[in-house]
Amino acid sequence: MxxxxxxxxxxxxxxxxxxxxxxxxxxxxxxxxxxxxxxxxxxxxxxxxxxxxxxxxxxxxxxxxxxxxxxxxxxxxxxxxxxxxxxxxxxxxxxxxxxxxxxxxxxxxxxxxxxxxxxxxxxxxxxxxxxxxxxLKTIRQWNNALTLPAYLVLGLATGAILLVTISALFGVYRPAFATLAVVLLALGLAIKLAYWRQIDTERPRSTLGTATGLDRFGEVRLLEMPHTEENFIMREMGYAVARKHARRLRIVAALALFVVPLALLALALWSGPSLAIAMGILATLSAGVGVAVERWLFFAEATHASMIYYGRTA
Amino acid sequence: MTSLPTVTGDKRLGLVIDLDTCVGCHACATNCKEWNTSGHSAPLTDVNAYQAEQRGVWFNRVFTYEVGGQGPSARTVHFPKNCLHCEKPDCVTVCPTGASYKRAEDGIVLIDHDKCIGCKLCSWACPYGAREYDEDVGVMKKCTLCIDKIYNKNLPEGDRVPACVATCPSKARHFGDFADPDSKVSQLVRERGGFDLMPETGYRPTSKYLPPRPGNGANGAPKKLEPAPDLAGAGKFLRWVDRVLSR
Known part of the structure; x- marks a missing residue:
């Protein structure tokens, strides 16, 4: 997508x-x-x-x-x-x-x-x-049980990092805030790892055979496109740029959104409130980059059933 | 309302597309564009129409597939695709504005272009890729089953069929009422084993496809061509005898 x-x-x-x-x-x-x-x-x-x-x-x-x-x-x-x-x-x-x-x-x-x-x-x-x-039943990478928990936990986790930063800036920081953020980040990482594992191992729900109903005659292969240029469907649903770098971008997302903020906030917990402002700001910046990459991947890695007709897998 | 109609009307209009006779000429796509660029959905905008990176709104797209792998059982199947006017169209229920709707009286799925905000979510919800965005007008467009043609009292009765059906030179497209078990489309589906595309998605398309008939494969073709007998050196008489005996 x-x-x-x-x-x-x-x-x-x-x-x-x-x-x-x-x-x-x-x-x-x-x-x-x-x-x-x-x-x-x-x-x-x-x-x-x-x-x-x-x-x-x-x-x-x-x-x-x-x-x-x-x-x-x-x-x-x-x-x-x-x-x-x-x-x-x-x-x-x-x-x-x-x-x-x-x-x-x-x-x-x-x-x-x-x-x-x-x-x-x-x-x-x-x-x-x-x-x-x-x-959306058309997109198997979204139409699963992990999409909703991921949105909820990532919203709360990024909100908790902001809470740590703001409370530290106003001198009302409590270790409980950083603890909450650390727990939410760990939970978020677990959900995203499970999500990536699921979309990698799940079998496509439809094939060109079921899409055309021609599987009764054997293997179906696209011979000719309906046209020579890309149409709306192919540009909107057939986005494939990210697939090439998906592995690396997943590592970037996992580090920037989860691992780095988690380490920074754990350091703040260990060192006491004096470091909370700096750690909170750094964690906010890192998580900001990380969540953008994570969400970009959420779209770019999603494959749409309609692209099966154009010879792609979904 | 983007909730689906709770009562179903007397009619369920749709198409039967015969993959046995389609020759892949794209006439359906062309005539569809011709009719619909000036009708209910007008205009079907083309961007960069006469230069590179041209793109535009089409309701019919004709694919060509190779089926059955390599060898004598391989065959080429031309595959026209447009909106199937599903019984459970998620493209309608996801619409936040009420622009998309399924008509209770005949099951046609339509867009009210005056209400559409162009969020494109309906195109995301359609597994068949049947809805297209008109970037010039900023709204979604889709096959209307030529609603402005099939009910048009100004046209002779025989012309009140969708443009794609009217123009098909190989009679690969049939239009009719699936709620009537005696209609031509219902009969064709019964007799020829009409099927749904992607039945596993549960959208329950109204329009059906007819499978290609079992061909001879390479079996009907002559095994080997006999070389013509060599008449070089034969005189006029022998050539006359050959002609007589060859009759």
């Missing part, structure tokens, strides 16, 4: 944004983080900025972005519409919780409930994002 940069930015930025907002909401409502104006402004502000940047970016790959509001109507059948509805609905508890924290310095009582609702809506929205991909 063609990895559109707008969709990579959308899924990674909104994932990290919702992860950060959910963690801030839980720790804020639980009283673990102080209801300090600037901490709330920077933390919730960054989470919102990532979410909004992601959502706006997703409209850039539309052919008619001026009609984007129509995409909220078909939530009964479409995960993309559900994602849009959930994202908009999530702004309500985020706004209430943010106002309580930033302007009233209060994250308790009703604001704590808004915090709980923020965490739930962030979870629901990321689930919907993942299901847009996981529900």
């Amino acid at each position: 063609h990895p559109a940069y707008s969709v990579i930015l959308f899924t990674t930025a909104s994932g990290a944004g919702y992860g950060l907002l959910a963690l801030l909401a839980v720790f804020g409502a639980a009283g673990v983080l102080p209801a300090n104006t600037w901490l709330g402004f920077v933390g919730i502000g960054l989470g919102l900025a990532l979410v909004v940047a992601g959502l706006l970016s997703s409209t850039f790959h539309l052919g008619r972005p001026e009609r984007a509001a129509r995409a909220f109507t078909q939530w009964r059948s479409s995960w993309l519409a559900r994602e849009g509805v959930a994202a908009i609905a999530a702004f309500a508890p985020i706004a209430i919780f943010g106002i309580g924290w930033v302007f009233l310095n209060d994250t308790s009582g009703p604001f704590a409930w808004a915090g709980a609702a923020t965490a739930v809506m962030a979870f629901v929205t990321v689930c919907c994002t993942a299901m847009i991909y996981a529900s």
